[in-house]
Structure formats: C-alpha cells, structure tokens
Amino acid sequence: MIVETQVKLRLIALIAFLALLLPAQQEKLLTVYSPQVSYSVAVVERDGREYVGVLDLLQPLGAASARQDGDTWKVRFNSAEAEFKPGKQKAKVGGKTVKLGAPVLQDKQRALIPLASVAPVLSQLSAMPAAFHEGARRLFLGNVGTQFSAELEKTPPKLVLRFTAPVNPTIATEPGRLRMIFTREPLLAPASLPALDDKLITGASFAERNGAAELTIAAGAPLMATFSDEGRTITISAVPALRAQAAPPPAVPGPPAVAPPAPAAPAPAPLRPRPVVVIDPAHGGDDRGAILADNLAEKDVTLAWARRLRAALERHGIAVILLRDSDAALTSDERAALANAAHPAAFISLHAGAASRAVRIYTAHLPDTTRKPGAFLPWDTAQASFLDSSRSLAGSIAEELSKRNLPVSAAPVLMRPLNNLAAAAIAVEVTATAAEVLALLAPEYQQSICAALADGIAATPARHAAAVESH
Amino acid sequence: MTRRVKIALVVLLAAIVAMGLYAFRLKRQAEKMPMRAADNRPIAPPVAGPTEHVTLYVADDNDGALHKRDASIALPADPSQRARQILRALLADYLEKDSPHPLAPGADVKDVFLLKPNLAVVDTTAAFAEGHRSGILVEELTVVSIAQTLAANIPGVTRVKILVEGKERDTLAGHADLSDFYDTAAGDPWPVAQ
Secondary structure (H helix, E strand, O other): OHHHHHHHHHHHHHHHHHHHHOOOOOOOEEEEEOOOOEEEEEOEEEOOEEEEEHHHHHHHHOOEEEEEEOOEEEEEEOOEEEEEOEOOOEEEEOOEEEEOOOOEEEEOOEEEEEHHHHHHHHHHHHOOOEEEEHHHOEEEEOOOOEOEEEEEEOOOOEEEEEEOOOOOOEEEEEOOEEEEEEOOOOEOOOOOOOOOOOOOEEEEEEEEEOOEEEEEEEEOOOEEEEEEHHHOEEEEEEOHHHHHHOOOOOOOOOOOOOOOOOOOOOOOOOOOOOOEEEEEEOOEOOEOOOEEEOOEEHHHHHHHHHHHHHHHHHOOOOEEEEOOOOOOOOOHHHHHHHHHHOOOOEEEEEEEEEOOOEEEEEEEOOOOOOOOOOOOOOHHHHHHHHHHHHHHHHHHHHHHHHHOOOOEEEEEEOEOOHHHOOOEEEEEEEEEOHHHHHHHHOHHHHHHHHHHHHHHHHHHHHHHHHHHHHO | OOHHHHHHHHHHHHHHHHHHHHHHHHHHHHHHHHHHHHHOOOOOOOOOOOEEEEEEEEEEOOOOEEEEEEEEEEOOOOHHHHHHHHHHHHHHHHOOOOOOOOOOOOOOEEEEEEEOOOEEEEEEOHHHHHOOOOOHHHHHHHHHHHHHHHHHHOOOOOEEEEEEOOEOOOEOOOOEEOOOOEEOOOOOOOOEEO
C-alpha cells in the first residue's frame, strides 16, 4: 500500500515536472481587418471546436449590444439585428438564416458562435464581403488588403520590400533569419517571391498563422530592417559592421557531420517593435494657430516642420506617426487619444510663433506624481506620471540644439494635449522675430533644427539611463 | 458771362469744395467712433486706501522670462479689490505703447474672486482674450505673470483660474489652457529674470 502511494506521488511529480518543461500554449487569436479598424479577438475551444464571443467580435466594428430574451440572444449591430439560440446550428442574421456549422454555446454571460461562422455572420451584419483565411484565423472585411513586392538588389546586397500601405511589423532577429510579424496590417500573400540566389540573403517566405502574417528572410549574416517612404518600404540589409563578412548560406539539413565544438549560438532576440514617435503638427483646418505673416499661418508651418522631422527620425530607424498629414482639424482630446493608442516612446507637439528667434521646449506644468501599480490615470493629468521621461527628452533635445549653436530655452506650460499624454511628451515652438518670420520656411533652417530634434530624440534612452545610473 | 457771375461761380465752387472736405472729415470721425468705444476700458471706482508696495511679475517676450518689479499703488482694504487693483497695475504695463509683452487695447480685469482655501478666479474682459496674440510663449507668459503676481501679493493663493466675461474658455488664443487651474506651486517654475 505504502509502495503504491509512493509510486503515485512520484508519477504526479514527474507529470508536474514535464508540464513545467512544456512551453506555455500560445493564445489563439482571430484577427479581423476592416476598412476602419484591425483588431484581434480571443478564440476559445469548446468540445474540440473553436468559438468566439459575439460581442467581442462586433464591438470594435461599431455600436453593438446583446440581451438575453428567454433562451435567445438578441444582438443589435448598428441598424442590423441577429438572433442566436444556444444549441442551434442556425441563426437569423439580418433577416436571413445563416448556417453556423456547429451549435451556438452559452458561456457564462455571453454567447459563443463557431469560428467557422464568423465570415457569413459579419458579412451579413456589416453588409460587406468577407474573406476568411480560416487556417490562419484572418478575416478580411470589405476590400481591405495590403500587397507587397520584393526585389533583390545586388550591390550592396539588400532586399527591398514595397507595400501598398504603411506597415509597422514586429521584427525579430534570430541566427540565420529575420522575421517580420504583421498583426494589424491586412497583408496578403504575394503572387510570387523572387528567387534569391544571393550569398547574404538566401531566401524569403510568407506564412499566415494565429491571426497574423509572417515574412521570414533567411540570411547568411545578421540582418537589419530600415523603414522609409512613410513605412511603405522596408529594406533588409546586412548589419553594417558585418556586411563584409557575409557567410555562405546555411547548409541543407542532413545527417549530422562531425565538427569541432562551436560556440553556443546566441539565444533568439526577444520580439522588440521599433520605437514609435508621434508627431503632432499643431492646429489644422479652421484652427489656423498664430498668424505669422500675410498668408502664413502656424498650421502650415507646423505641417512642413513635421514632415521634415518625420524624415529625419526615419533615418534613425524610428517609426513615426503624424497625427495629421493634411489640413485636417483635430481636437486636443482626439490628438491625445490617437497618440496614446499608438503607445509611443515619445510625443512631439510642433508649434511656430513670432517672438525672438529661438527654439523653445515645453514640458507639462503639472505636479510630479508617482503612479501606483494598477491605478487609473486621470485624463487631465495623465502626463504627471511621465514628467521625468519628458524632462529627459527635453534635455536631450536641448543638448543637441546647443551643440549646433541654436538658441534654446525650456519652460513648463499648461497646455493640451500635453497634459493628457501617457508617454514622454513635449511641445517644441520654433519662433522667429516678426521681421524674419519667413525664415521659418527656409529649408536649411528647418533641416538644421529637425536634425537636432531627431538626434536628441534618438539619444534620449541612453542619456536617460545614464542619468538614472548617476543618481 | 459778366464779371459778377464769374465771381459768384468761383465762390460757389469754393463753397462746394469746402463743404465736401468738411463732410469727408465728419465721415472719418464717425468711422472712428466705434473703435474708440471698444477702447474704453471699464472705469473702476476711485481707489481709496494707503499706497502700498507690491511685487509684479512682468512678462518679457524677448527673453521669454518674467521680470520681478516692485511698484507702489493705492490699495483698498477688501482683498478681492486689492487683487484686482494689483492685476490692473500689471496689465497697465502691458498696455503701454512700448511694452515688451503687449496686450490688446481693452484688455482688463473685471473682477477677482478669492475662494478658500487657495483659489483666485480672475474674470477678464473679452478684449483680453479676443485680442491676445497667439503662440505658446506669449500666451503662457500672460497666464503665468497673472498667476505669479497674485501668488506673490495675496497670501495663500496658489491656484488661479482665468475666465473671460464670466465664462470658461478652452484656451487663451489657441495654446495656453484656460480650462484648468494654474497651480503656482506645481512642477517647475517659469523662468524669472532677477
């Protein structure tokens, strides 16, 4: 009896140990791409089938609500209605009967529908055609789709990927390959990828899985990705220091050969998305901002500066989001909401004015606070918890401007949307005297200041870390 | 045509020209009248009280700093009236012809409400905001100079709210936030030139 108990305990311990060794199972996701928004929904397994919550599926797309009437779930989406009955394999959606392929399930306080039925249900409710890549759990609503082409350039060797819309993939580098994972972009499989017979770049493959598209570039040396053309072009090339040492492509897998012991390969680099900087060209539309001269409004000057700063930052490999790239009107709350949603490393609000000739950097005039874990951020003072980062960013930019002998000063300001930003956030006001206000439009002047701003932004993390260490 | 008729015609012509010039002058005067009306600042009741030393934080666009300046002005006993007179002395500086931080004609403080424990609400005229120049620096200097001047002279005041004609306003002229309270004790202070 005692021996039997000991055996059982050992067995349980062994099973627990093996369970710890198993990698954590990846959460299953369905990604929906629509003309308005791209989003992912958690997929749950019930009775060996995959299901999604009806409201989880509909709410990101528009006004959706659901109520239980007896045993029927009545769902309203914009002006369309649907009825789902738990246990039934058919549902009434937008006045039509839709076959679901498996029974509707009730899970606590929500209705689950089979994954296989999301395309007809969404198509019927949104009145848009739906294309479902079921194996990869990617659903395309309407005519969304980003296509791309690949071209190999020989000298120096680089692979140029051109996309029909801006992209911002997560990039992972591993020995012998570079992976780009497109989660929010409706990237479509290319008709064909070019034959890659280069010593450096040896192959490229496209795959779709778990709600994302993945582009993998195989190489004989470490690679890096450079973004240009507002995120529409990605150039894959060798890391500069190693470009001259491009090794031959990895051997075709075969029986293991006897070889001298090699140093252990470095562990795969963690997935690290490119830092994102949000640039806010202040004003726009009817809000002209300061009138700097006849027919010269602040809104036009800030847009010109923003475009130039974007190019300067992209040269540093920093992804940039412009809150407006036209004469669009945005409220302060909209600017803050858009910027916060992008989870930026930094937010730069660009302004122009007529006073003395200088660049002024403003941080938010708020009391410093330390955020408690899990606490909500008050919208009006969201920036208060990020003031240290903002001051670090302002200091780094001021240092770069001073190096170029450009007059710079810093001050606190009570101004929106700065107060509402949950990230390092500053406002930059470039001013000139009234007599020389047209200098604000001079390309050389803009270039010089934008280069300093970009250098300052790019150097911020390093400087901030050094400052923290010195304390 | 006789000589007399000729003289009469010349006199008539001169009279017509003179009357035309006079009518043109009257028209110009009539056009200026509404502008003068807009320039009229509200007339404050005569201030009765001893002259006292106050500290004004005067903005200067050229260096983007506040300049501390002592002034002597007659102040009434009522704290709200005192606060208003101090701010009017500050704004008088900005309405001078060669002010380094000019405000629009008609910019004035209508009232100051001192609310416990530390809040001052400043009600300004429409011209104060409508005629204000747009820009982060020039707008923030106006707000900060008002807030710092109040904090320096009215014991206990650390928070200032600016209204325009008794109403809340989002920004002064597109930049400085007027929807929130300006807290003189919060964060980094605005640069003050000594």
